[in-house]
Structure formats: structure tokens, C-alpha cells
Amino acid sequence: MNEQYRAPAPGYLRYLKLRIERAEQAARKHEAMPHQALDRSLIAAIPVFASLSGEEIDRVLSGAHSARYAKDAEIFSQGEEAGHFFLLLDGHIRVVQTSSEGHQVVARYINRGELFGIAVAMGRGTYPASAVAAVDCVALSWPNSAWADLQSGVPGFGANAYQTIGTRLHETQERVMAMSSEQVEQRIAHAILRLVTQSGRKTGDGIEVDFPITRQDIAEMTGTTLHTVSRLLSAWEDEGLVRGGRQKVTVTDAHGLMLVAENRRKR
Amino acid sequence: MNEQYRAPAPGYLRYLKLRIERAEQAARKHEAMPHQALDRSLIAAIPVFASLSGEEIDRVLSGAHSARYAKDAEIFSQGEEAGHFFLLLDGHIRVVQTSSEGHQVVARYINRGELFGIAVAMGRGTYPASAVAAVDCVALSWPNSAWADLQSGVPGFGANAYQTIGTRLHETQERVMAMSSEQVEQRIAHAILRLVTQSGRKTGDGIEVDFPITRQDIAEMTGTTLHTVSRLLSAWEDEGLVRGGRQKVTVTDAHGLMLVAENRRKR
DNA sequence: CGCTGTGTTGAATGCCGTCAACGTCGGTGG
DNA sequence: CCACCGACGTTGACGGCATTCAACACAGCG
Numbered sequence: 001m002n003e004q005y006r007a008p009a010p011g012y013l014r015y016l017k018l019r020i021e022r023a024e025q026a027a028r029k030h031e032a033m034p035h036q037a038l039d040r041s042l043i044a045a046i047p048v049f050a051s052l053s054g055e056e057i058d059r060v061l062s063g064a065h066s067a068r069y070a071k072d073a074e075i076f077s078q079g080e081e082a083g084h085f086f087l088l089l090d091g092h093i094r095v096v097q098t099s100s101e102g103h104q105v106v107a108r109y110i111n112r113g114e115l116f117g118i119a120v121a122m123g124r125g126t127y128p129a130s131a132v133a134a135v136d137c138v139a140l141s142w143p144n145s146a147w148a149d150l151q152s153g154v155p156g157f158g159a160n161a162y163q164t165i166g167t168r169l170h171e172t173q174e175r176v177m178a179m180s181s182e183q184v185e186q187r188i189a190h191a192i193l194r195l196v197t198q199s200g201r202k203t204g205d206g207i208e209v210d211f212p213i214t215r216q217d218i219a220e221m222t223g224t225t226l227h228t229v230s231r232l233l234s235a236w237e238d239e240g241l242v243r244g245g246r247q248k249v250t251v252t253d254a255h256g257l258m259l260v261a262e263n264r265r266k267r
Numbered sequence: 268m269n270e271q272y273r274a275p276a277p278g279y280l281r282y283l284k285l286r287i288e289r290a291e292q293a294a295r296k297h298e299a300m301p302h303q304a305l306d307r308s309l310i311a312a313i314p315v316f317a318s319l320s321g322e323e324i325d326r327v328l329s330g331a332h333s334a335r336y337a338k339d340a341e342i343f344s345q346g347e348e349a350g351h352f353f354l355l356l357d358g359h360i361r362v363v364q365t366s367s368e369g370h371q372v373v374a375r376y377i378n379r380g381e382l383f384g385i386a387v388a389m390g391r392g393t394y395p396a397s398a399v400a401a402v403d404c405v406a407l408s409w410p411n412s413a414w415a416d417l418q419s420g421v422p423g424f425g426a427n428a429y430q431t432i433g434t435r436l437h438e439t440q441e442r443v444m445a446m447s448s449e450q451v452e453q454r455i456a457h458a459i460l461r462l463v464t465q466s467g468r469k470t471g472d473g474i475e476v477d478f479p480i481t482r483q484d485i486a487e488m489t490g491t492t493l494h495t496v497s498r499l500l501s502a503w504e505d506e507g508l509v510r511g512g513r514q515k516v517t518v519t520d521a522h523g524l525m526l527v528a529e530n531r532r533k534r
Numbered sequence: 535c536g537c538t539g540t541g542t543t544g545a546a547t548g549c550c551g552t553c554a555a556c557g558t559c560g561g562t563g564g
Numbered sequence: 565c566c567a568c569c570g571a572c573g574t575t576g577a578c579g580g581c582a583t584t585c586a587a588c589a590c591a592g593c594g
Contacts, residue, residue, distance in 0.1 A: 097440060103448035107440055122433020123426055128440065159390055165432060166389020172439045173364060173374055173395065179446045180490035181370035184582065215541065223447035228582060230542060246540065246591070451550065482573065492551060497574055513559060513572065 091137025
């Protein structure tokens with residue numbers, strides 16, 4: 001604190017660099033087929049729409065726009081005017097927030113069947129975060145003007161949407177509690193358990209996060225650095241709790257990892 | 268990590284003690300006049316209801332229950348079945364979350380005119396946090412069954428409520444970002460600025476948080492300890508940025524404090 | 535085969551939590 | 565009025581843990 005201005009936020013340059021990289025990747029936004037043939041079965045599989053008749057589904061889809069998004073494409077951008085809301089049909093989406101200093105945080109991952117970008121439901125004019133395809137994705141989008149129609153036309157749609165928001169608020173608050181009270185080790189363990197619970201895929205020797213995820217991503221979920229994440233994952237691999245890999249994490253001993261998460265581990 | 272079980276969370280005993288104290292204070296719950304005379308003017312001053320006619324206001328109030336809550340009384344409790352929602356007519360409410368290990372976090376403060384305890388809007392069966400009166404308070408409450416009536420009967424009520432939730436989600440996410448990227452000093456500065464912005468009262472020599480707030484409360488808002496808060500407030504007092512006091516904080520140099528919050532301070 | 539993105543690991547610094555002790559204020563009861 | 569007590573606040577000393585800095589390893593790709 002002896003300089004005229006304090007040095008920029010720790011690691012600022014690294015974050016800036018990453019941000020630029022991702023921005024360049026994002027230039028590929030909306031590269032894909034803008035009006036893919038819509039299949040009723042895609043929709044009928046979504047719980048919210050399960051109760052609808054074929055005819056009703058057609059009406060719901062008539063106002064929707066389907067698009068494919070390549071991996072790392074940006075579906076919408078933080079601060080951008082929010083004109084549409086989305087429903088993820090397939091893939092995984094990473095929701096990223098960037099602070100004014102350039103620090104990035106992964107707010108959450110969206111799984112298939114979930115609504116996202118529903119700024120309209122909260123009376124917001126802009127998206128509070130960016131949505132990036134973690135893998136190739138397919139999503140429906142509606143203009144905000146369709147919100148009222150869906151709410152009145154699809155029984156349970158409004159309730160489902162507001163419950164989604166409520167769940168996210170609650171999860172975010174729990175994250176605040178975790179960051180206030182837990183050690184880094186526990187936070188990372190909890191984060192990984194949440195990932196495999198919500199987006200896990202069974203493999204031969206455990207449960208694996210079924211989209212590519214880097215150490216840096218995990219660090220941005222838990223408020224630490226990729227170094228710390230790497231160190232801990234290595235240590236856990238030695239203990240047989242997880243197995244690492246390039247952009248890959250496999251939990252081989254979920255129970256053991258849970259003990260770590262709750263700080264009850266022996267040793 | 269050499270013991271059989273790791274030591275309990277750092278400072279656990281202190282938190283437990285505090286929790287017990289507050290629980291005892293909370294035993295005074297609902298001590299006050301259960302059906303205070305309702306005054307239309309109380310309601311007409313609330314923005315959401317401003318557009319209503321006197322007759323409509325009477326209808327809104329007919330389903331409501333007004334109560335006074337003494338300082339430190341608990342209006343509802345975390346985990347409790349959520350049967351009502353509330354509107355704060357006067358006073359200030361502290362919303363507190365407690366983790367399973369007993370660690371407490373102040374989720375937010377509620378100001379007059381704001382809805383709180385609106386679990387029903389998010390399809391939640393239980394309250395995710397506890398609400399404690401920071402000063403003597405007056406609040407309206409409705410049974411959950413009145414939610415639909417208010418939504419259909421009061422223009423803008425639903426939109427206002429969902430916007431409130433959206434704002435809180437956004438604020439909570441910003442808090443996650445702050446805890447991920449900012450130093451303790453900046454977080455505390457931001458928290459105090461937010462307090463005086465949202466609940467400030469002008470005094471002779473600055474802006475003061477207009478409800479009693481302890482160092483411990485500030486620590487629970489920012490995820491630190493009361494020691495660190497005390498140290499920093501003392502340092503800031505020496506620099507002329509704030510003035511402290513028993514359960515009191517006065518900002519005397521908001522601009523200077525903002526420089527601290529953004530880590531742009533000279534020196 | 536270089537380049538870029540990703541991951542690993544060692545060493546050192548420093549922030550901030552922890553422990554501890556003391557000071558101060560306000561209320562309460564003798 | 566005064567002594568006592570609990571709640572709240574302050575300050576110093578110490579040390580652990582995570583960040584930071586640095587260097588290297590490895591995979592994929594053009």
C-alpha cells in the first residue's frame with residue numbers, strides 16, 4: 001500500500017487474459033442452424049410440458065425459436081439487454097459473472113430441461129450474467145413477450161419458473177454461507193459433490209462430471225485459485241477419493257469425499 | 268489433521284454461545300399487540316399499494332394481520348413451516364441464516380415497505396432463514412392463501428414481488444463475487460456503504476446506520492470476524508472516514524470510504 | 535515441432551483468523 | 565449512589581493456510 005494506487009487485483013492480468021480468450025471463443029455465438037426442425041418429443045420429455053397435449057405443445061413451440069450452440073459459444077452476455085428467455089433442451093451451460101475488475105465467478109451450471117436467462121421473470125432489463133455453452137447445446141428461446149402467454153397457457157409453468165428462481169436464490173445463499181464458514185478444502189469438496197449429483201454420469205470406476213471442466217472453472221466456483229484446486233485434487237487422488245484428468249473429474253469414493261466436505265475425515 | 272476428528276469449525280464455541288443468546292432473546296416472540304388498529308395511511312404510504320383506492324385498501328387489509336415485534340424478537344424461524352408472508356410497515360429486520368454447524372450469516376436487512384418471508388412466492392414450504400427485529404417493528408402478515416388474491420387484486424403486486432426476489436438474487440450473487448475476489452477490507456467497506464445507502468440516516472457529521480448494529484453483525488455480513496471488523500473500523504476512524512460507537516456506525520467521508528471499497532485509496 | 539491450453543509442484547510471503555487480555559458502556563439491584 | 569455484571573468493543577501477538585510467484589510437464593493441434 002505504498003504506491004500511489006495499489007496494484008491491480010491479485011492475478012488480474014491472468015483473469016483479463018482468460019476473459020479475452022473466452023470473448024474470442026464467444027465470437028462464434030449463434031453460429032448454428034437457427035430454425036432446427038422441432039420435435040414434439042423433445043418437449044414432451046421436459047417435465048414442465050409433460051402434461052400438455054400434442055396440440056398444446058405445438059402452440060407452445062410456435063412462438064419458440066430453436067438453436068444449436070457450439071461449445072464455448074456465448075448464448076447471451078452479461079449486461080446485454082434481455083429480450084429473450086431460454087430453455088435448455090440438451091447440453092450443459094455455464095453461467096458466468098464478471099466483476100468490474102475482471103474477476104470471473106461461475107454462478108451455476110444449467111442442465112437440460114432447465115430455464116435460463118429468465119430476466120423477464122424478475123423484471124430485469126439486462127442479463128445479470130453470461131451464459132456459455134460448456135458443450136454443444138440445443139436450446140429453445142422465446143421473446144419476452146411470450147412469457148405471459150406461457151404462464152397462462154401452460155399449467156404450472158409460472159409456478160415452476162418461480163420455484164426455479166427460489167431454488168437458485170437459496171443455493172446462492174448457501175454458497176455465501178459456505179464461503180463464510182468453510183475452509184477451501186470443504187468448499188471444493190462440496191462443489192464437486194454438487195457437480196456429480198446434478199450433472200454426473202456413471203462410469204466404470206465412479207461418477208464423472210459429464211461436461212469438460214477445468215481446474216480454473218472449479219476455482220471460479222469456489223472462490224479460490226486453480227493452484228489450490230490442483231493441489232487438493234492431487235491429494236485426493238492419492239487418497240483414492242477422486243480421479244483427475246484433462247478437463248475431467250471422476251469421483252471414485254463419494255462417501256469419502258463427503259467426509260472431507262463435512263470435515264469429518266479421519267487422518 | 269492428526270486427531271481422529273478434526274477440531275470443530277474455528278470459533279465454533281463462540282458462535283454457539285451467540286446463537287444461544289439470541290435464541291433466548293427470541294423467546295419473546297410475538298409478545299405484542301396482535302391486532303393493532305390498522306390505519307389506511309400506513310398502507311397508502313407503501314409504493315405497492317399507492318395506486319389503490321381506500322376501498323381496495325380495506326379489502327387488502329381485511330385479510331391481513333398486524334403485529335408489533337419487540338427488538339430482538341424472532342418473527343419467523345429458519346426451517347419453520349412457512350404459512351404466512353409479511354410486509355414490514357416500520358422498523359428494520361435482520362434476516363439470519365444458520366448453517367448446520369451453527370455458523371451464522373446475516374443474509375440481508377429488510378427496510379420498511381419491503382416484503383419478507385415470501386417463501387410462498389418461490390414454492391418453498393419452509394422459511395430458508397430467520398427474521399429478527401433489529402429494532403421494534405410493525406409488520407403486516409397474510410396467510411399464504413392470500414397470495415393469489417393479492418396478485419390478482421392489486422395491480423403490480425406480483426411484478427413487484429418477483430422483482431424483489433430478482434433483486435435479492437442479484438445482490439446475493441454480487442456478494443458471492445465480492446467474497447471471491449475482494450479483500451476483507453473492501454468487503455467491509457462495501458457492506459457499510461450499502462448499509463448507509465439502504466438504511467442510512469443523516470446526522471450532524473455524516474450518515475449513520477439507523478438501527479443498532481454490532482461488530483459481530485457486520486462480521487456476519489462480510490464473512491469475517493468481529494476482531495477484523497473492529498480493527499478496520501478503528502483504523503478508518505483514525506483516517507476520518509467513519510465514526511464508531513456502541514452498536515453504531517457513522518460514515519463521515521462516504522467518498523473516501525468508497526475509495527477504500529474499490530481499493531483505490533492512496534496511502 | 536513449436537505453440538497454446540491445461541495441469542502439477544515447490545517455496546515464500548502475507549493476510550486474517552485465533553487466542554488472550556483488557557477497556558468501556560449501560561443496565562440492574564442492593 | 566455505587567458496585568456489579570454482562571454485552572460490546574479494542575488491541576497485541578502469533579501462526580496457519582491459501583495465495584502468489586515460479587518453473588516445469590504434458591496433451592492436442594496446426
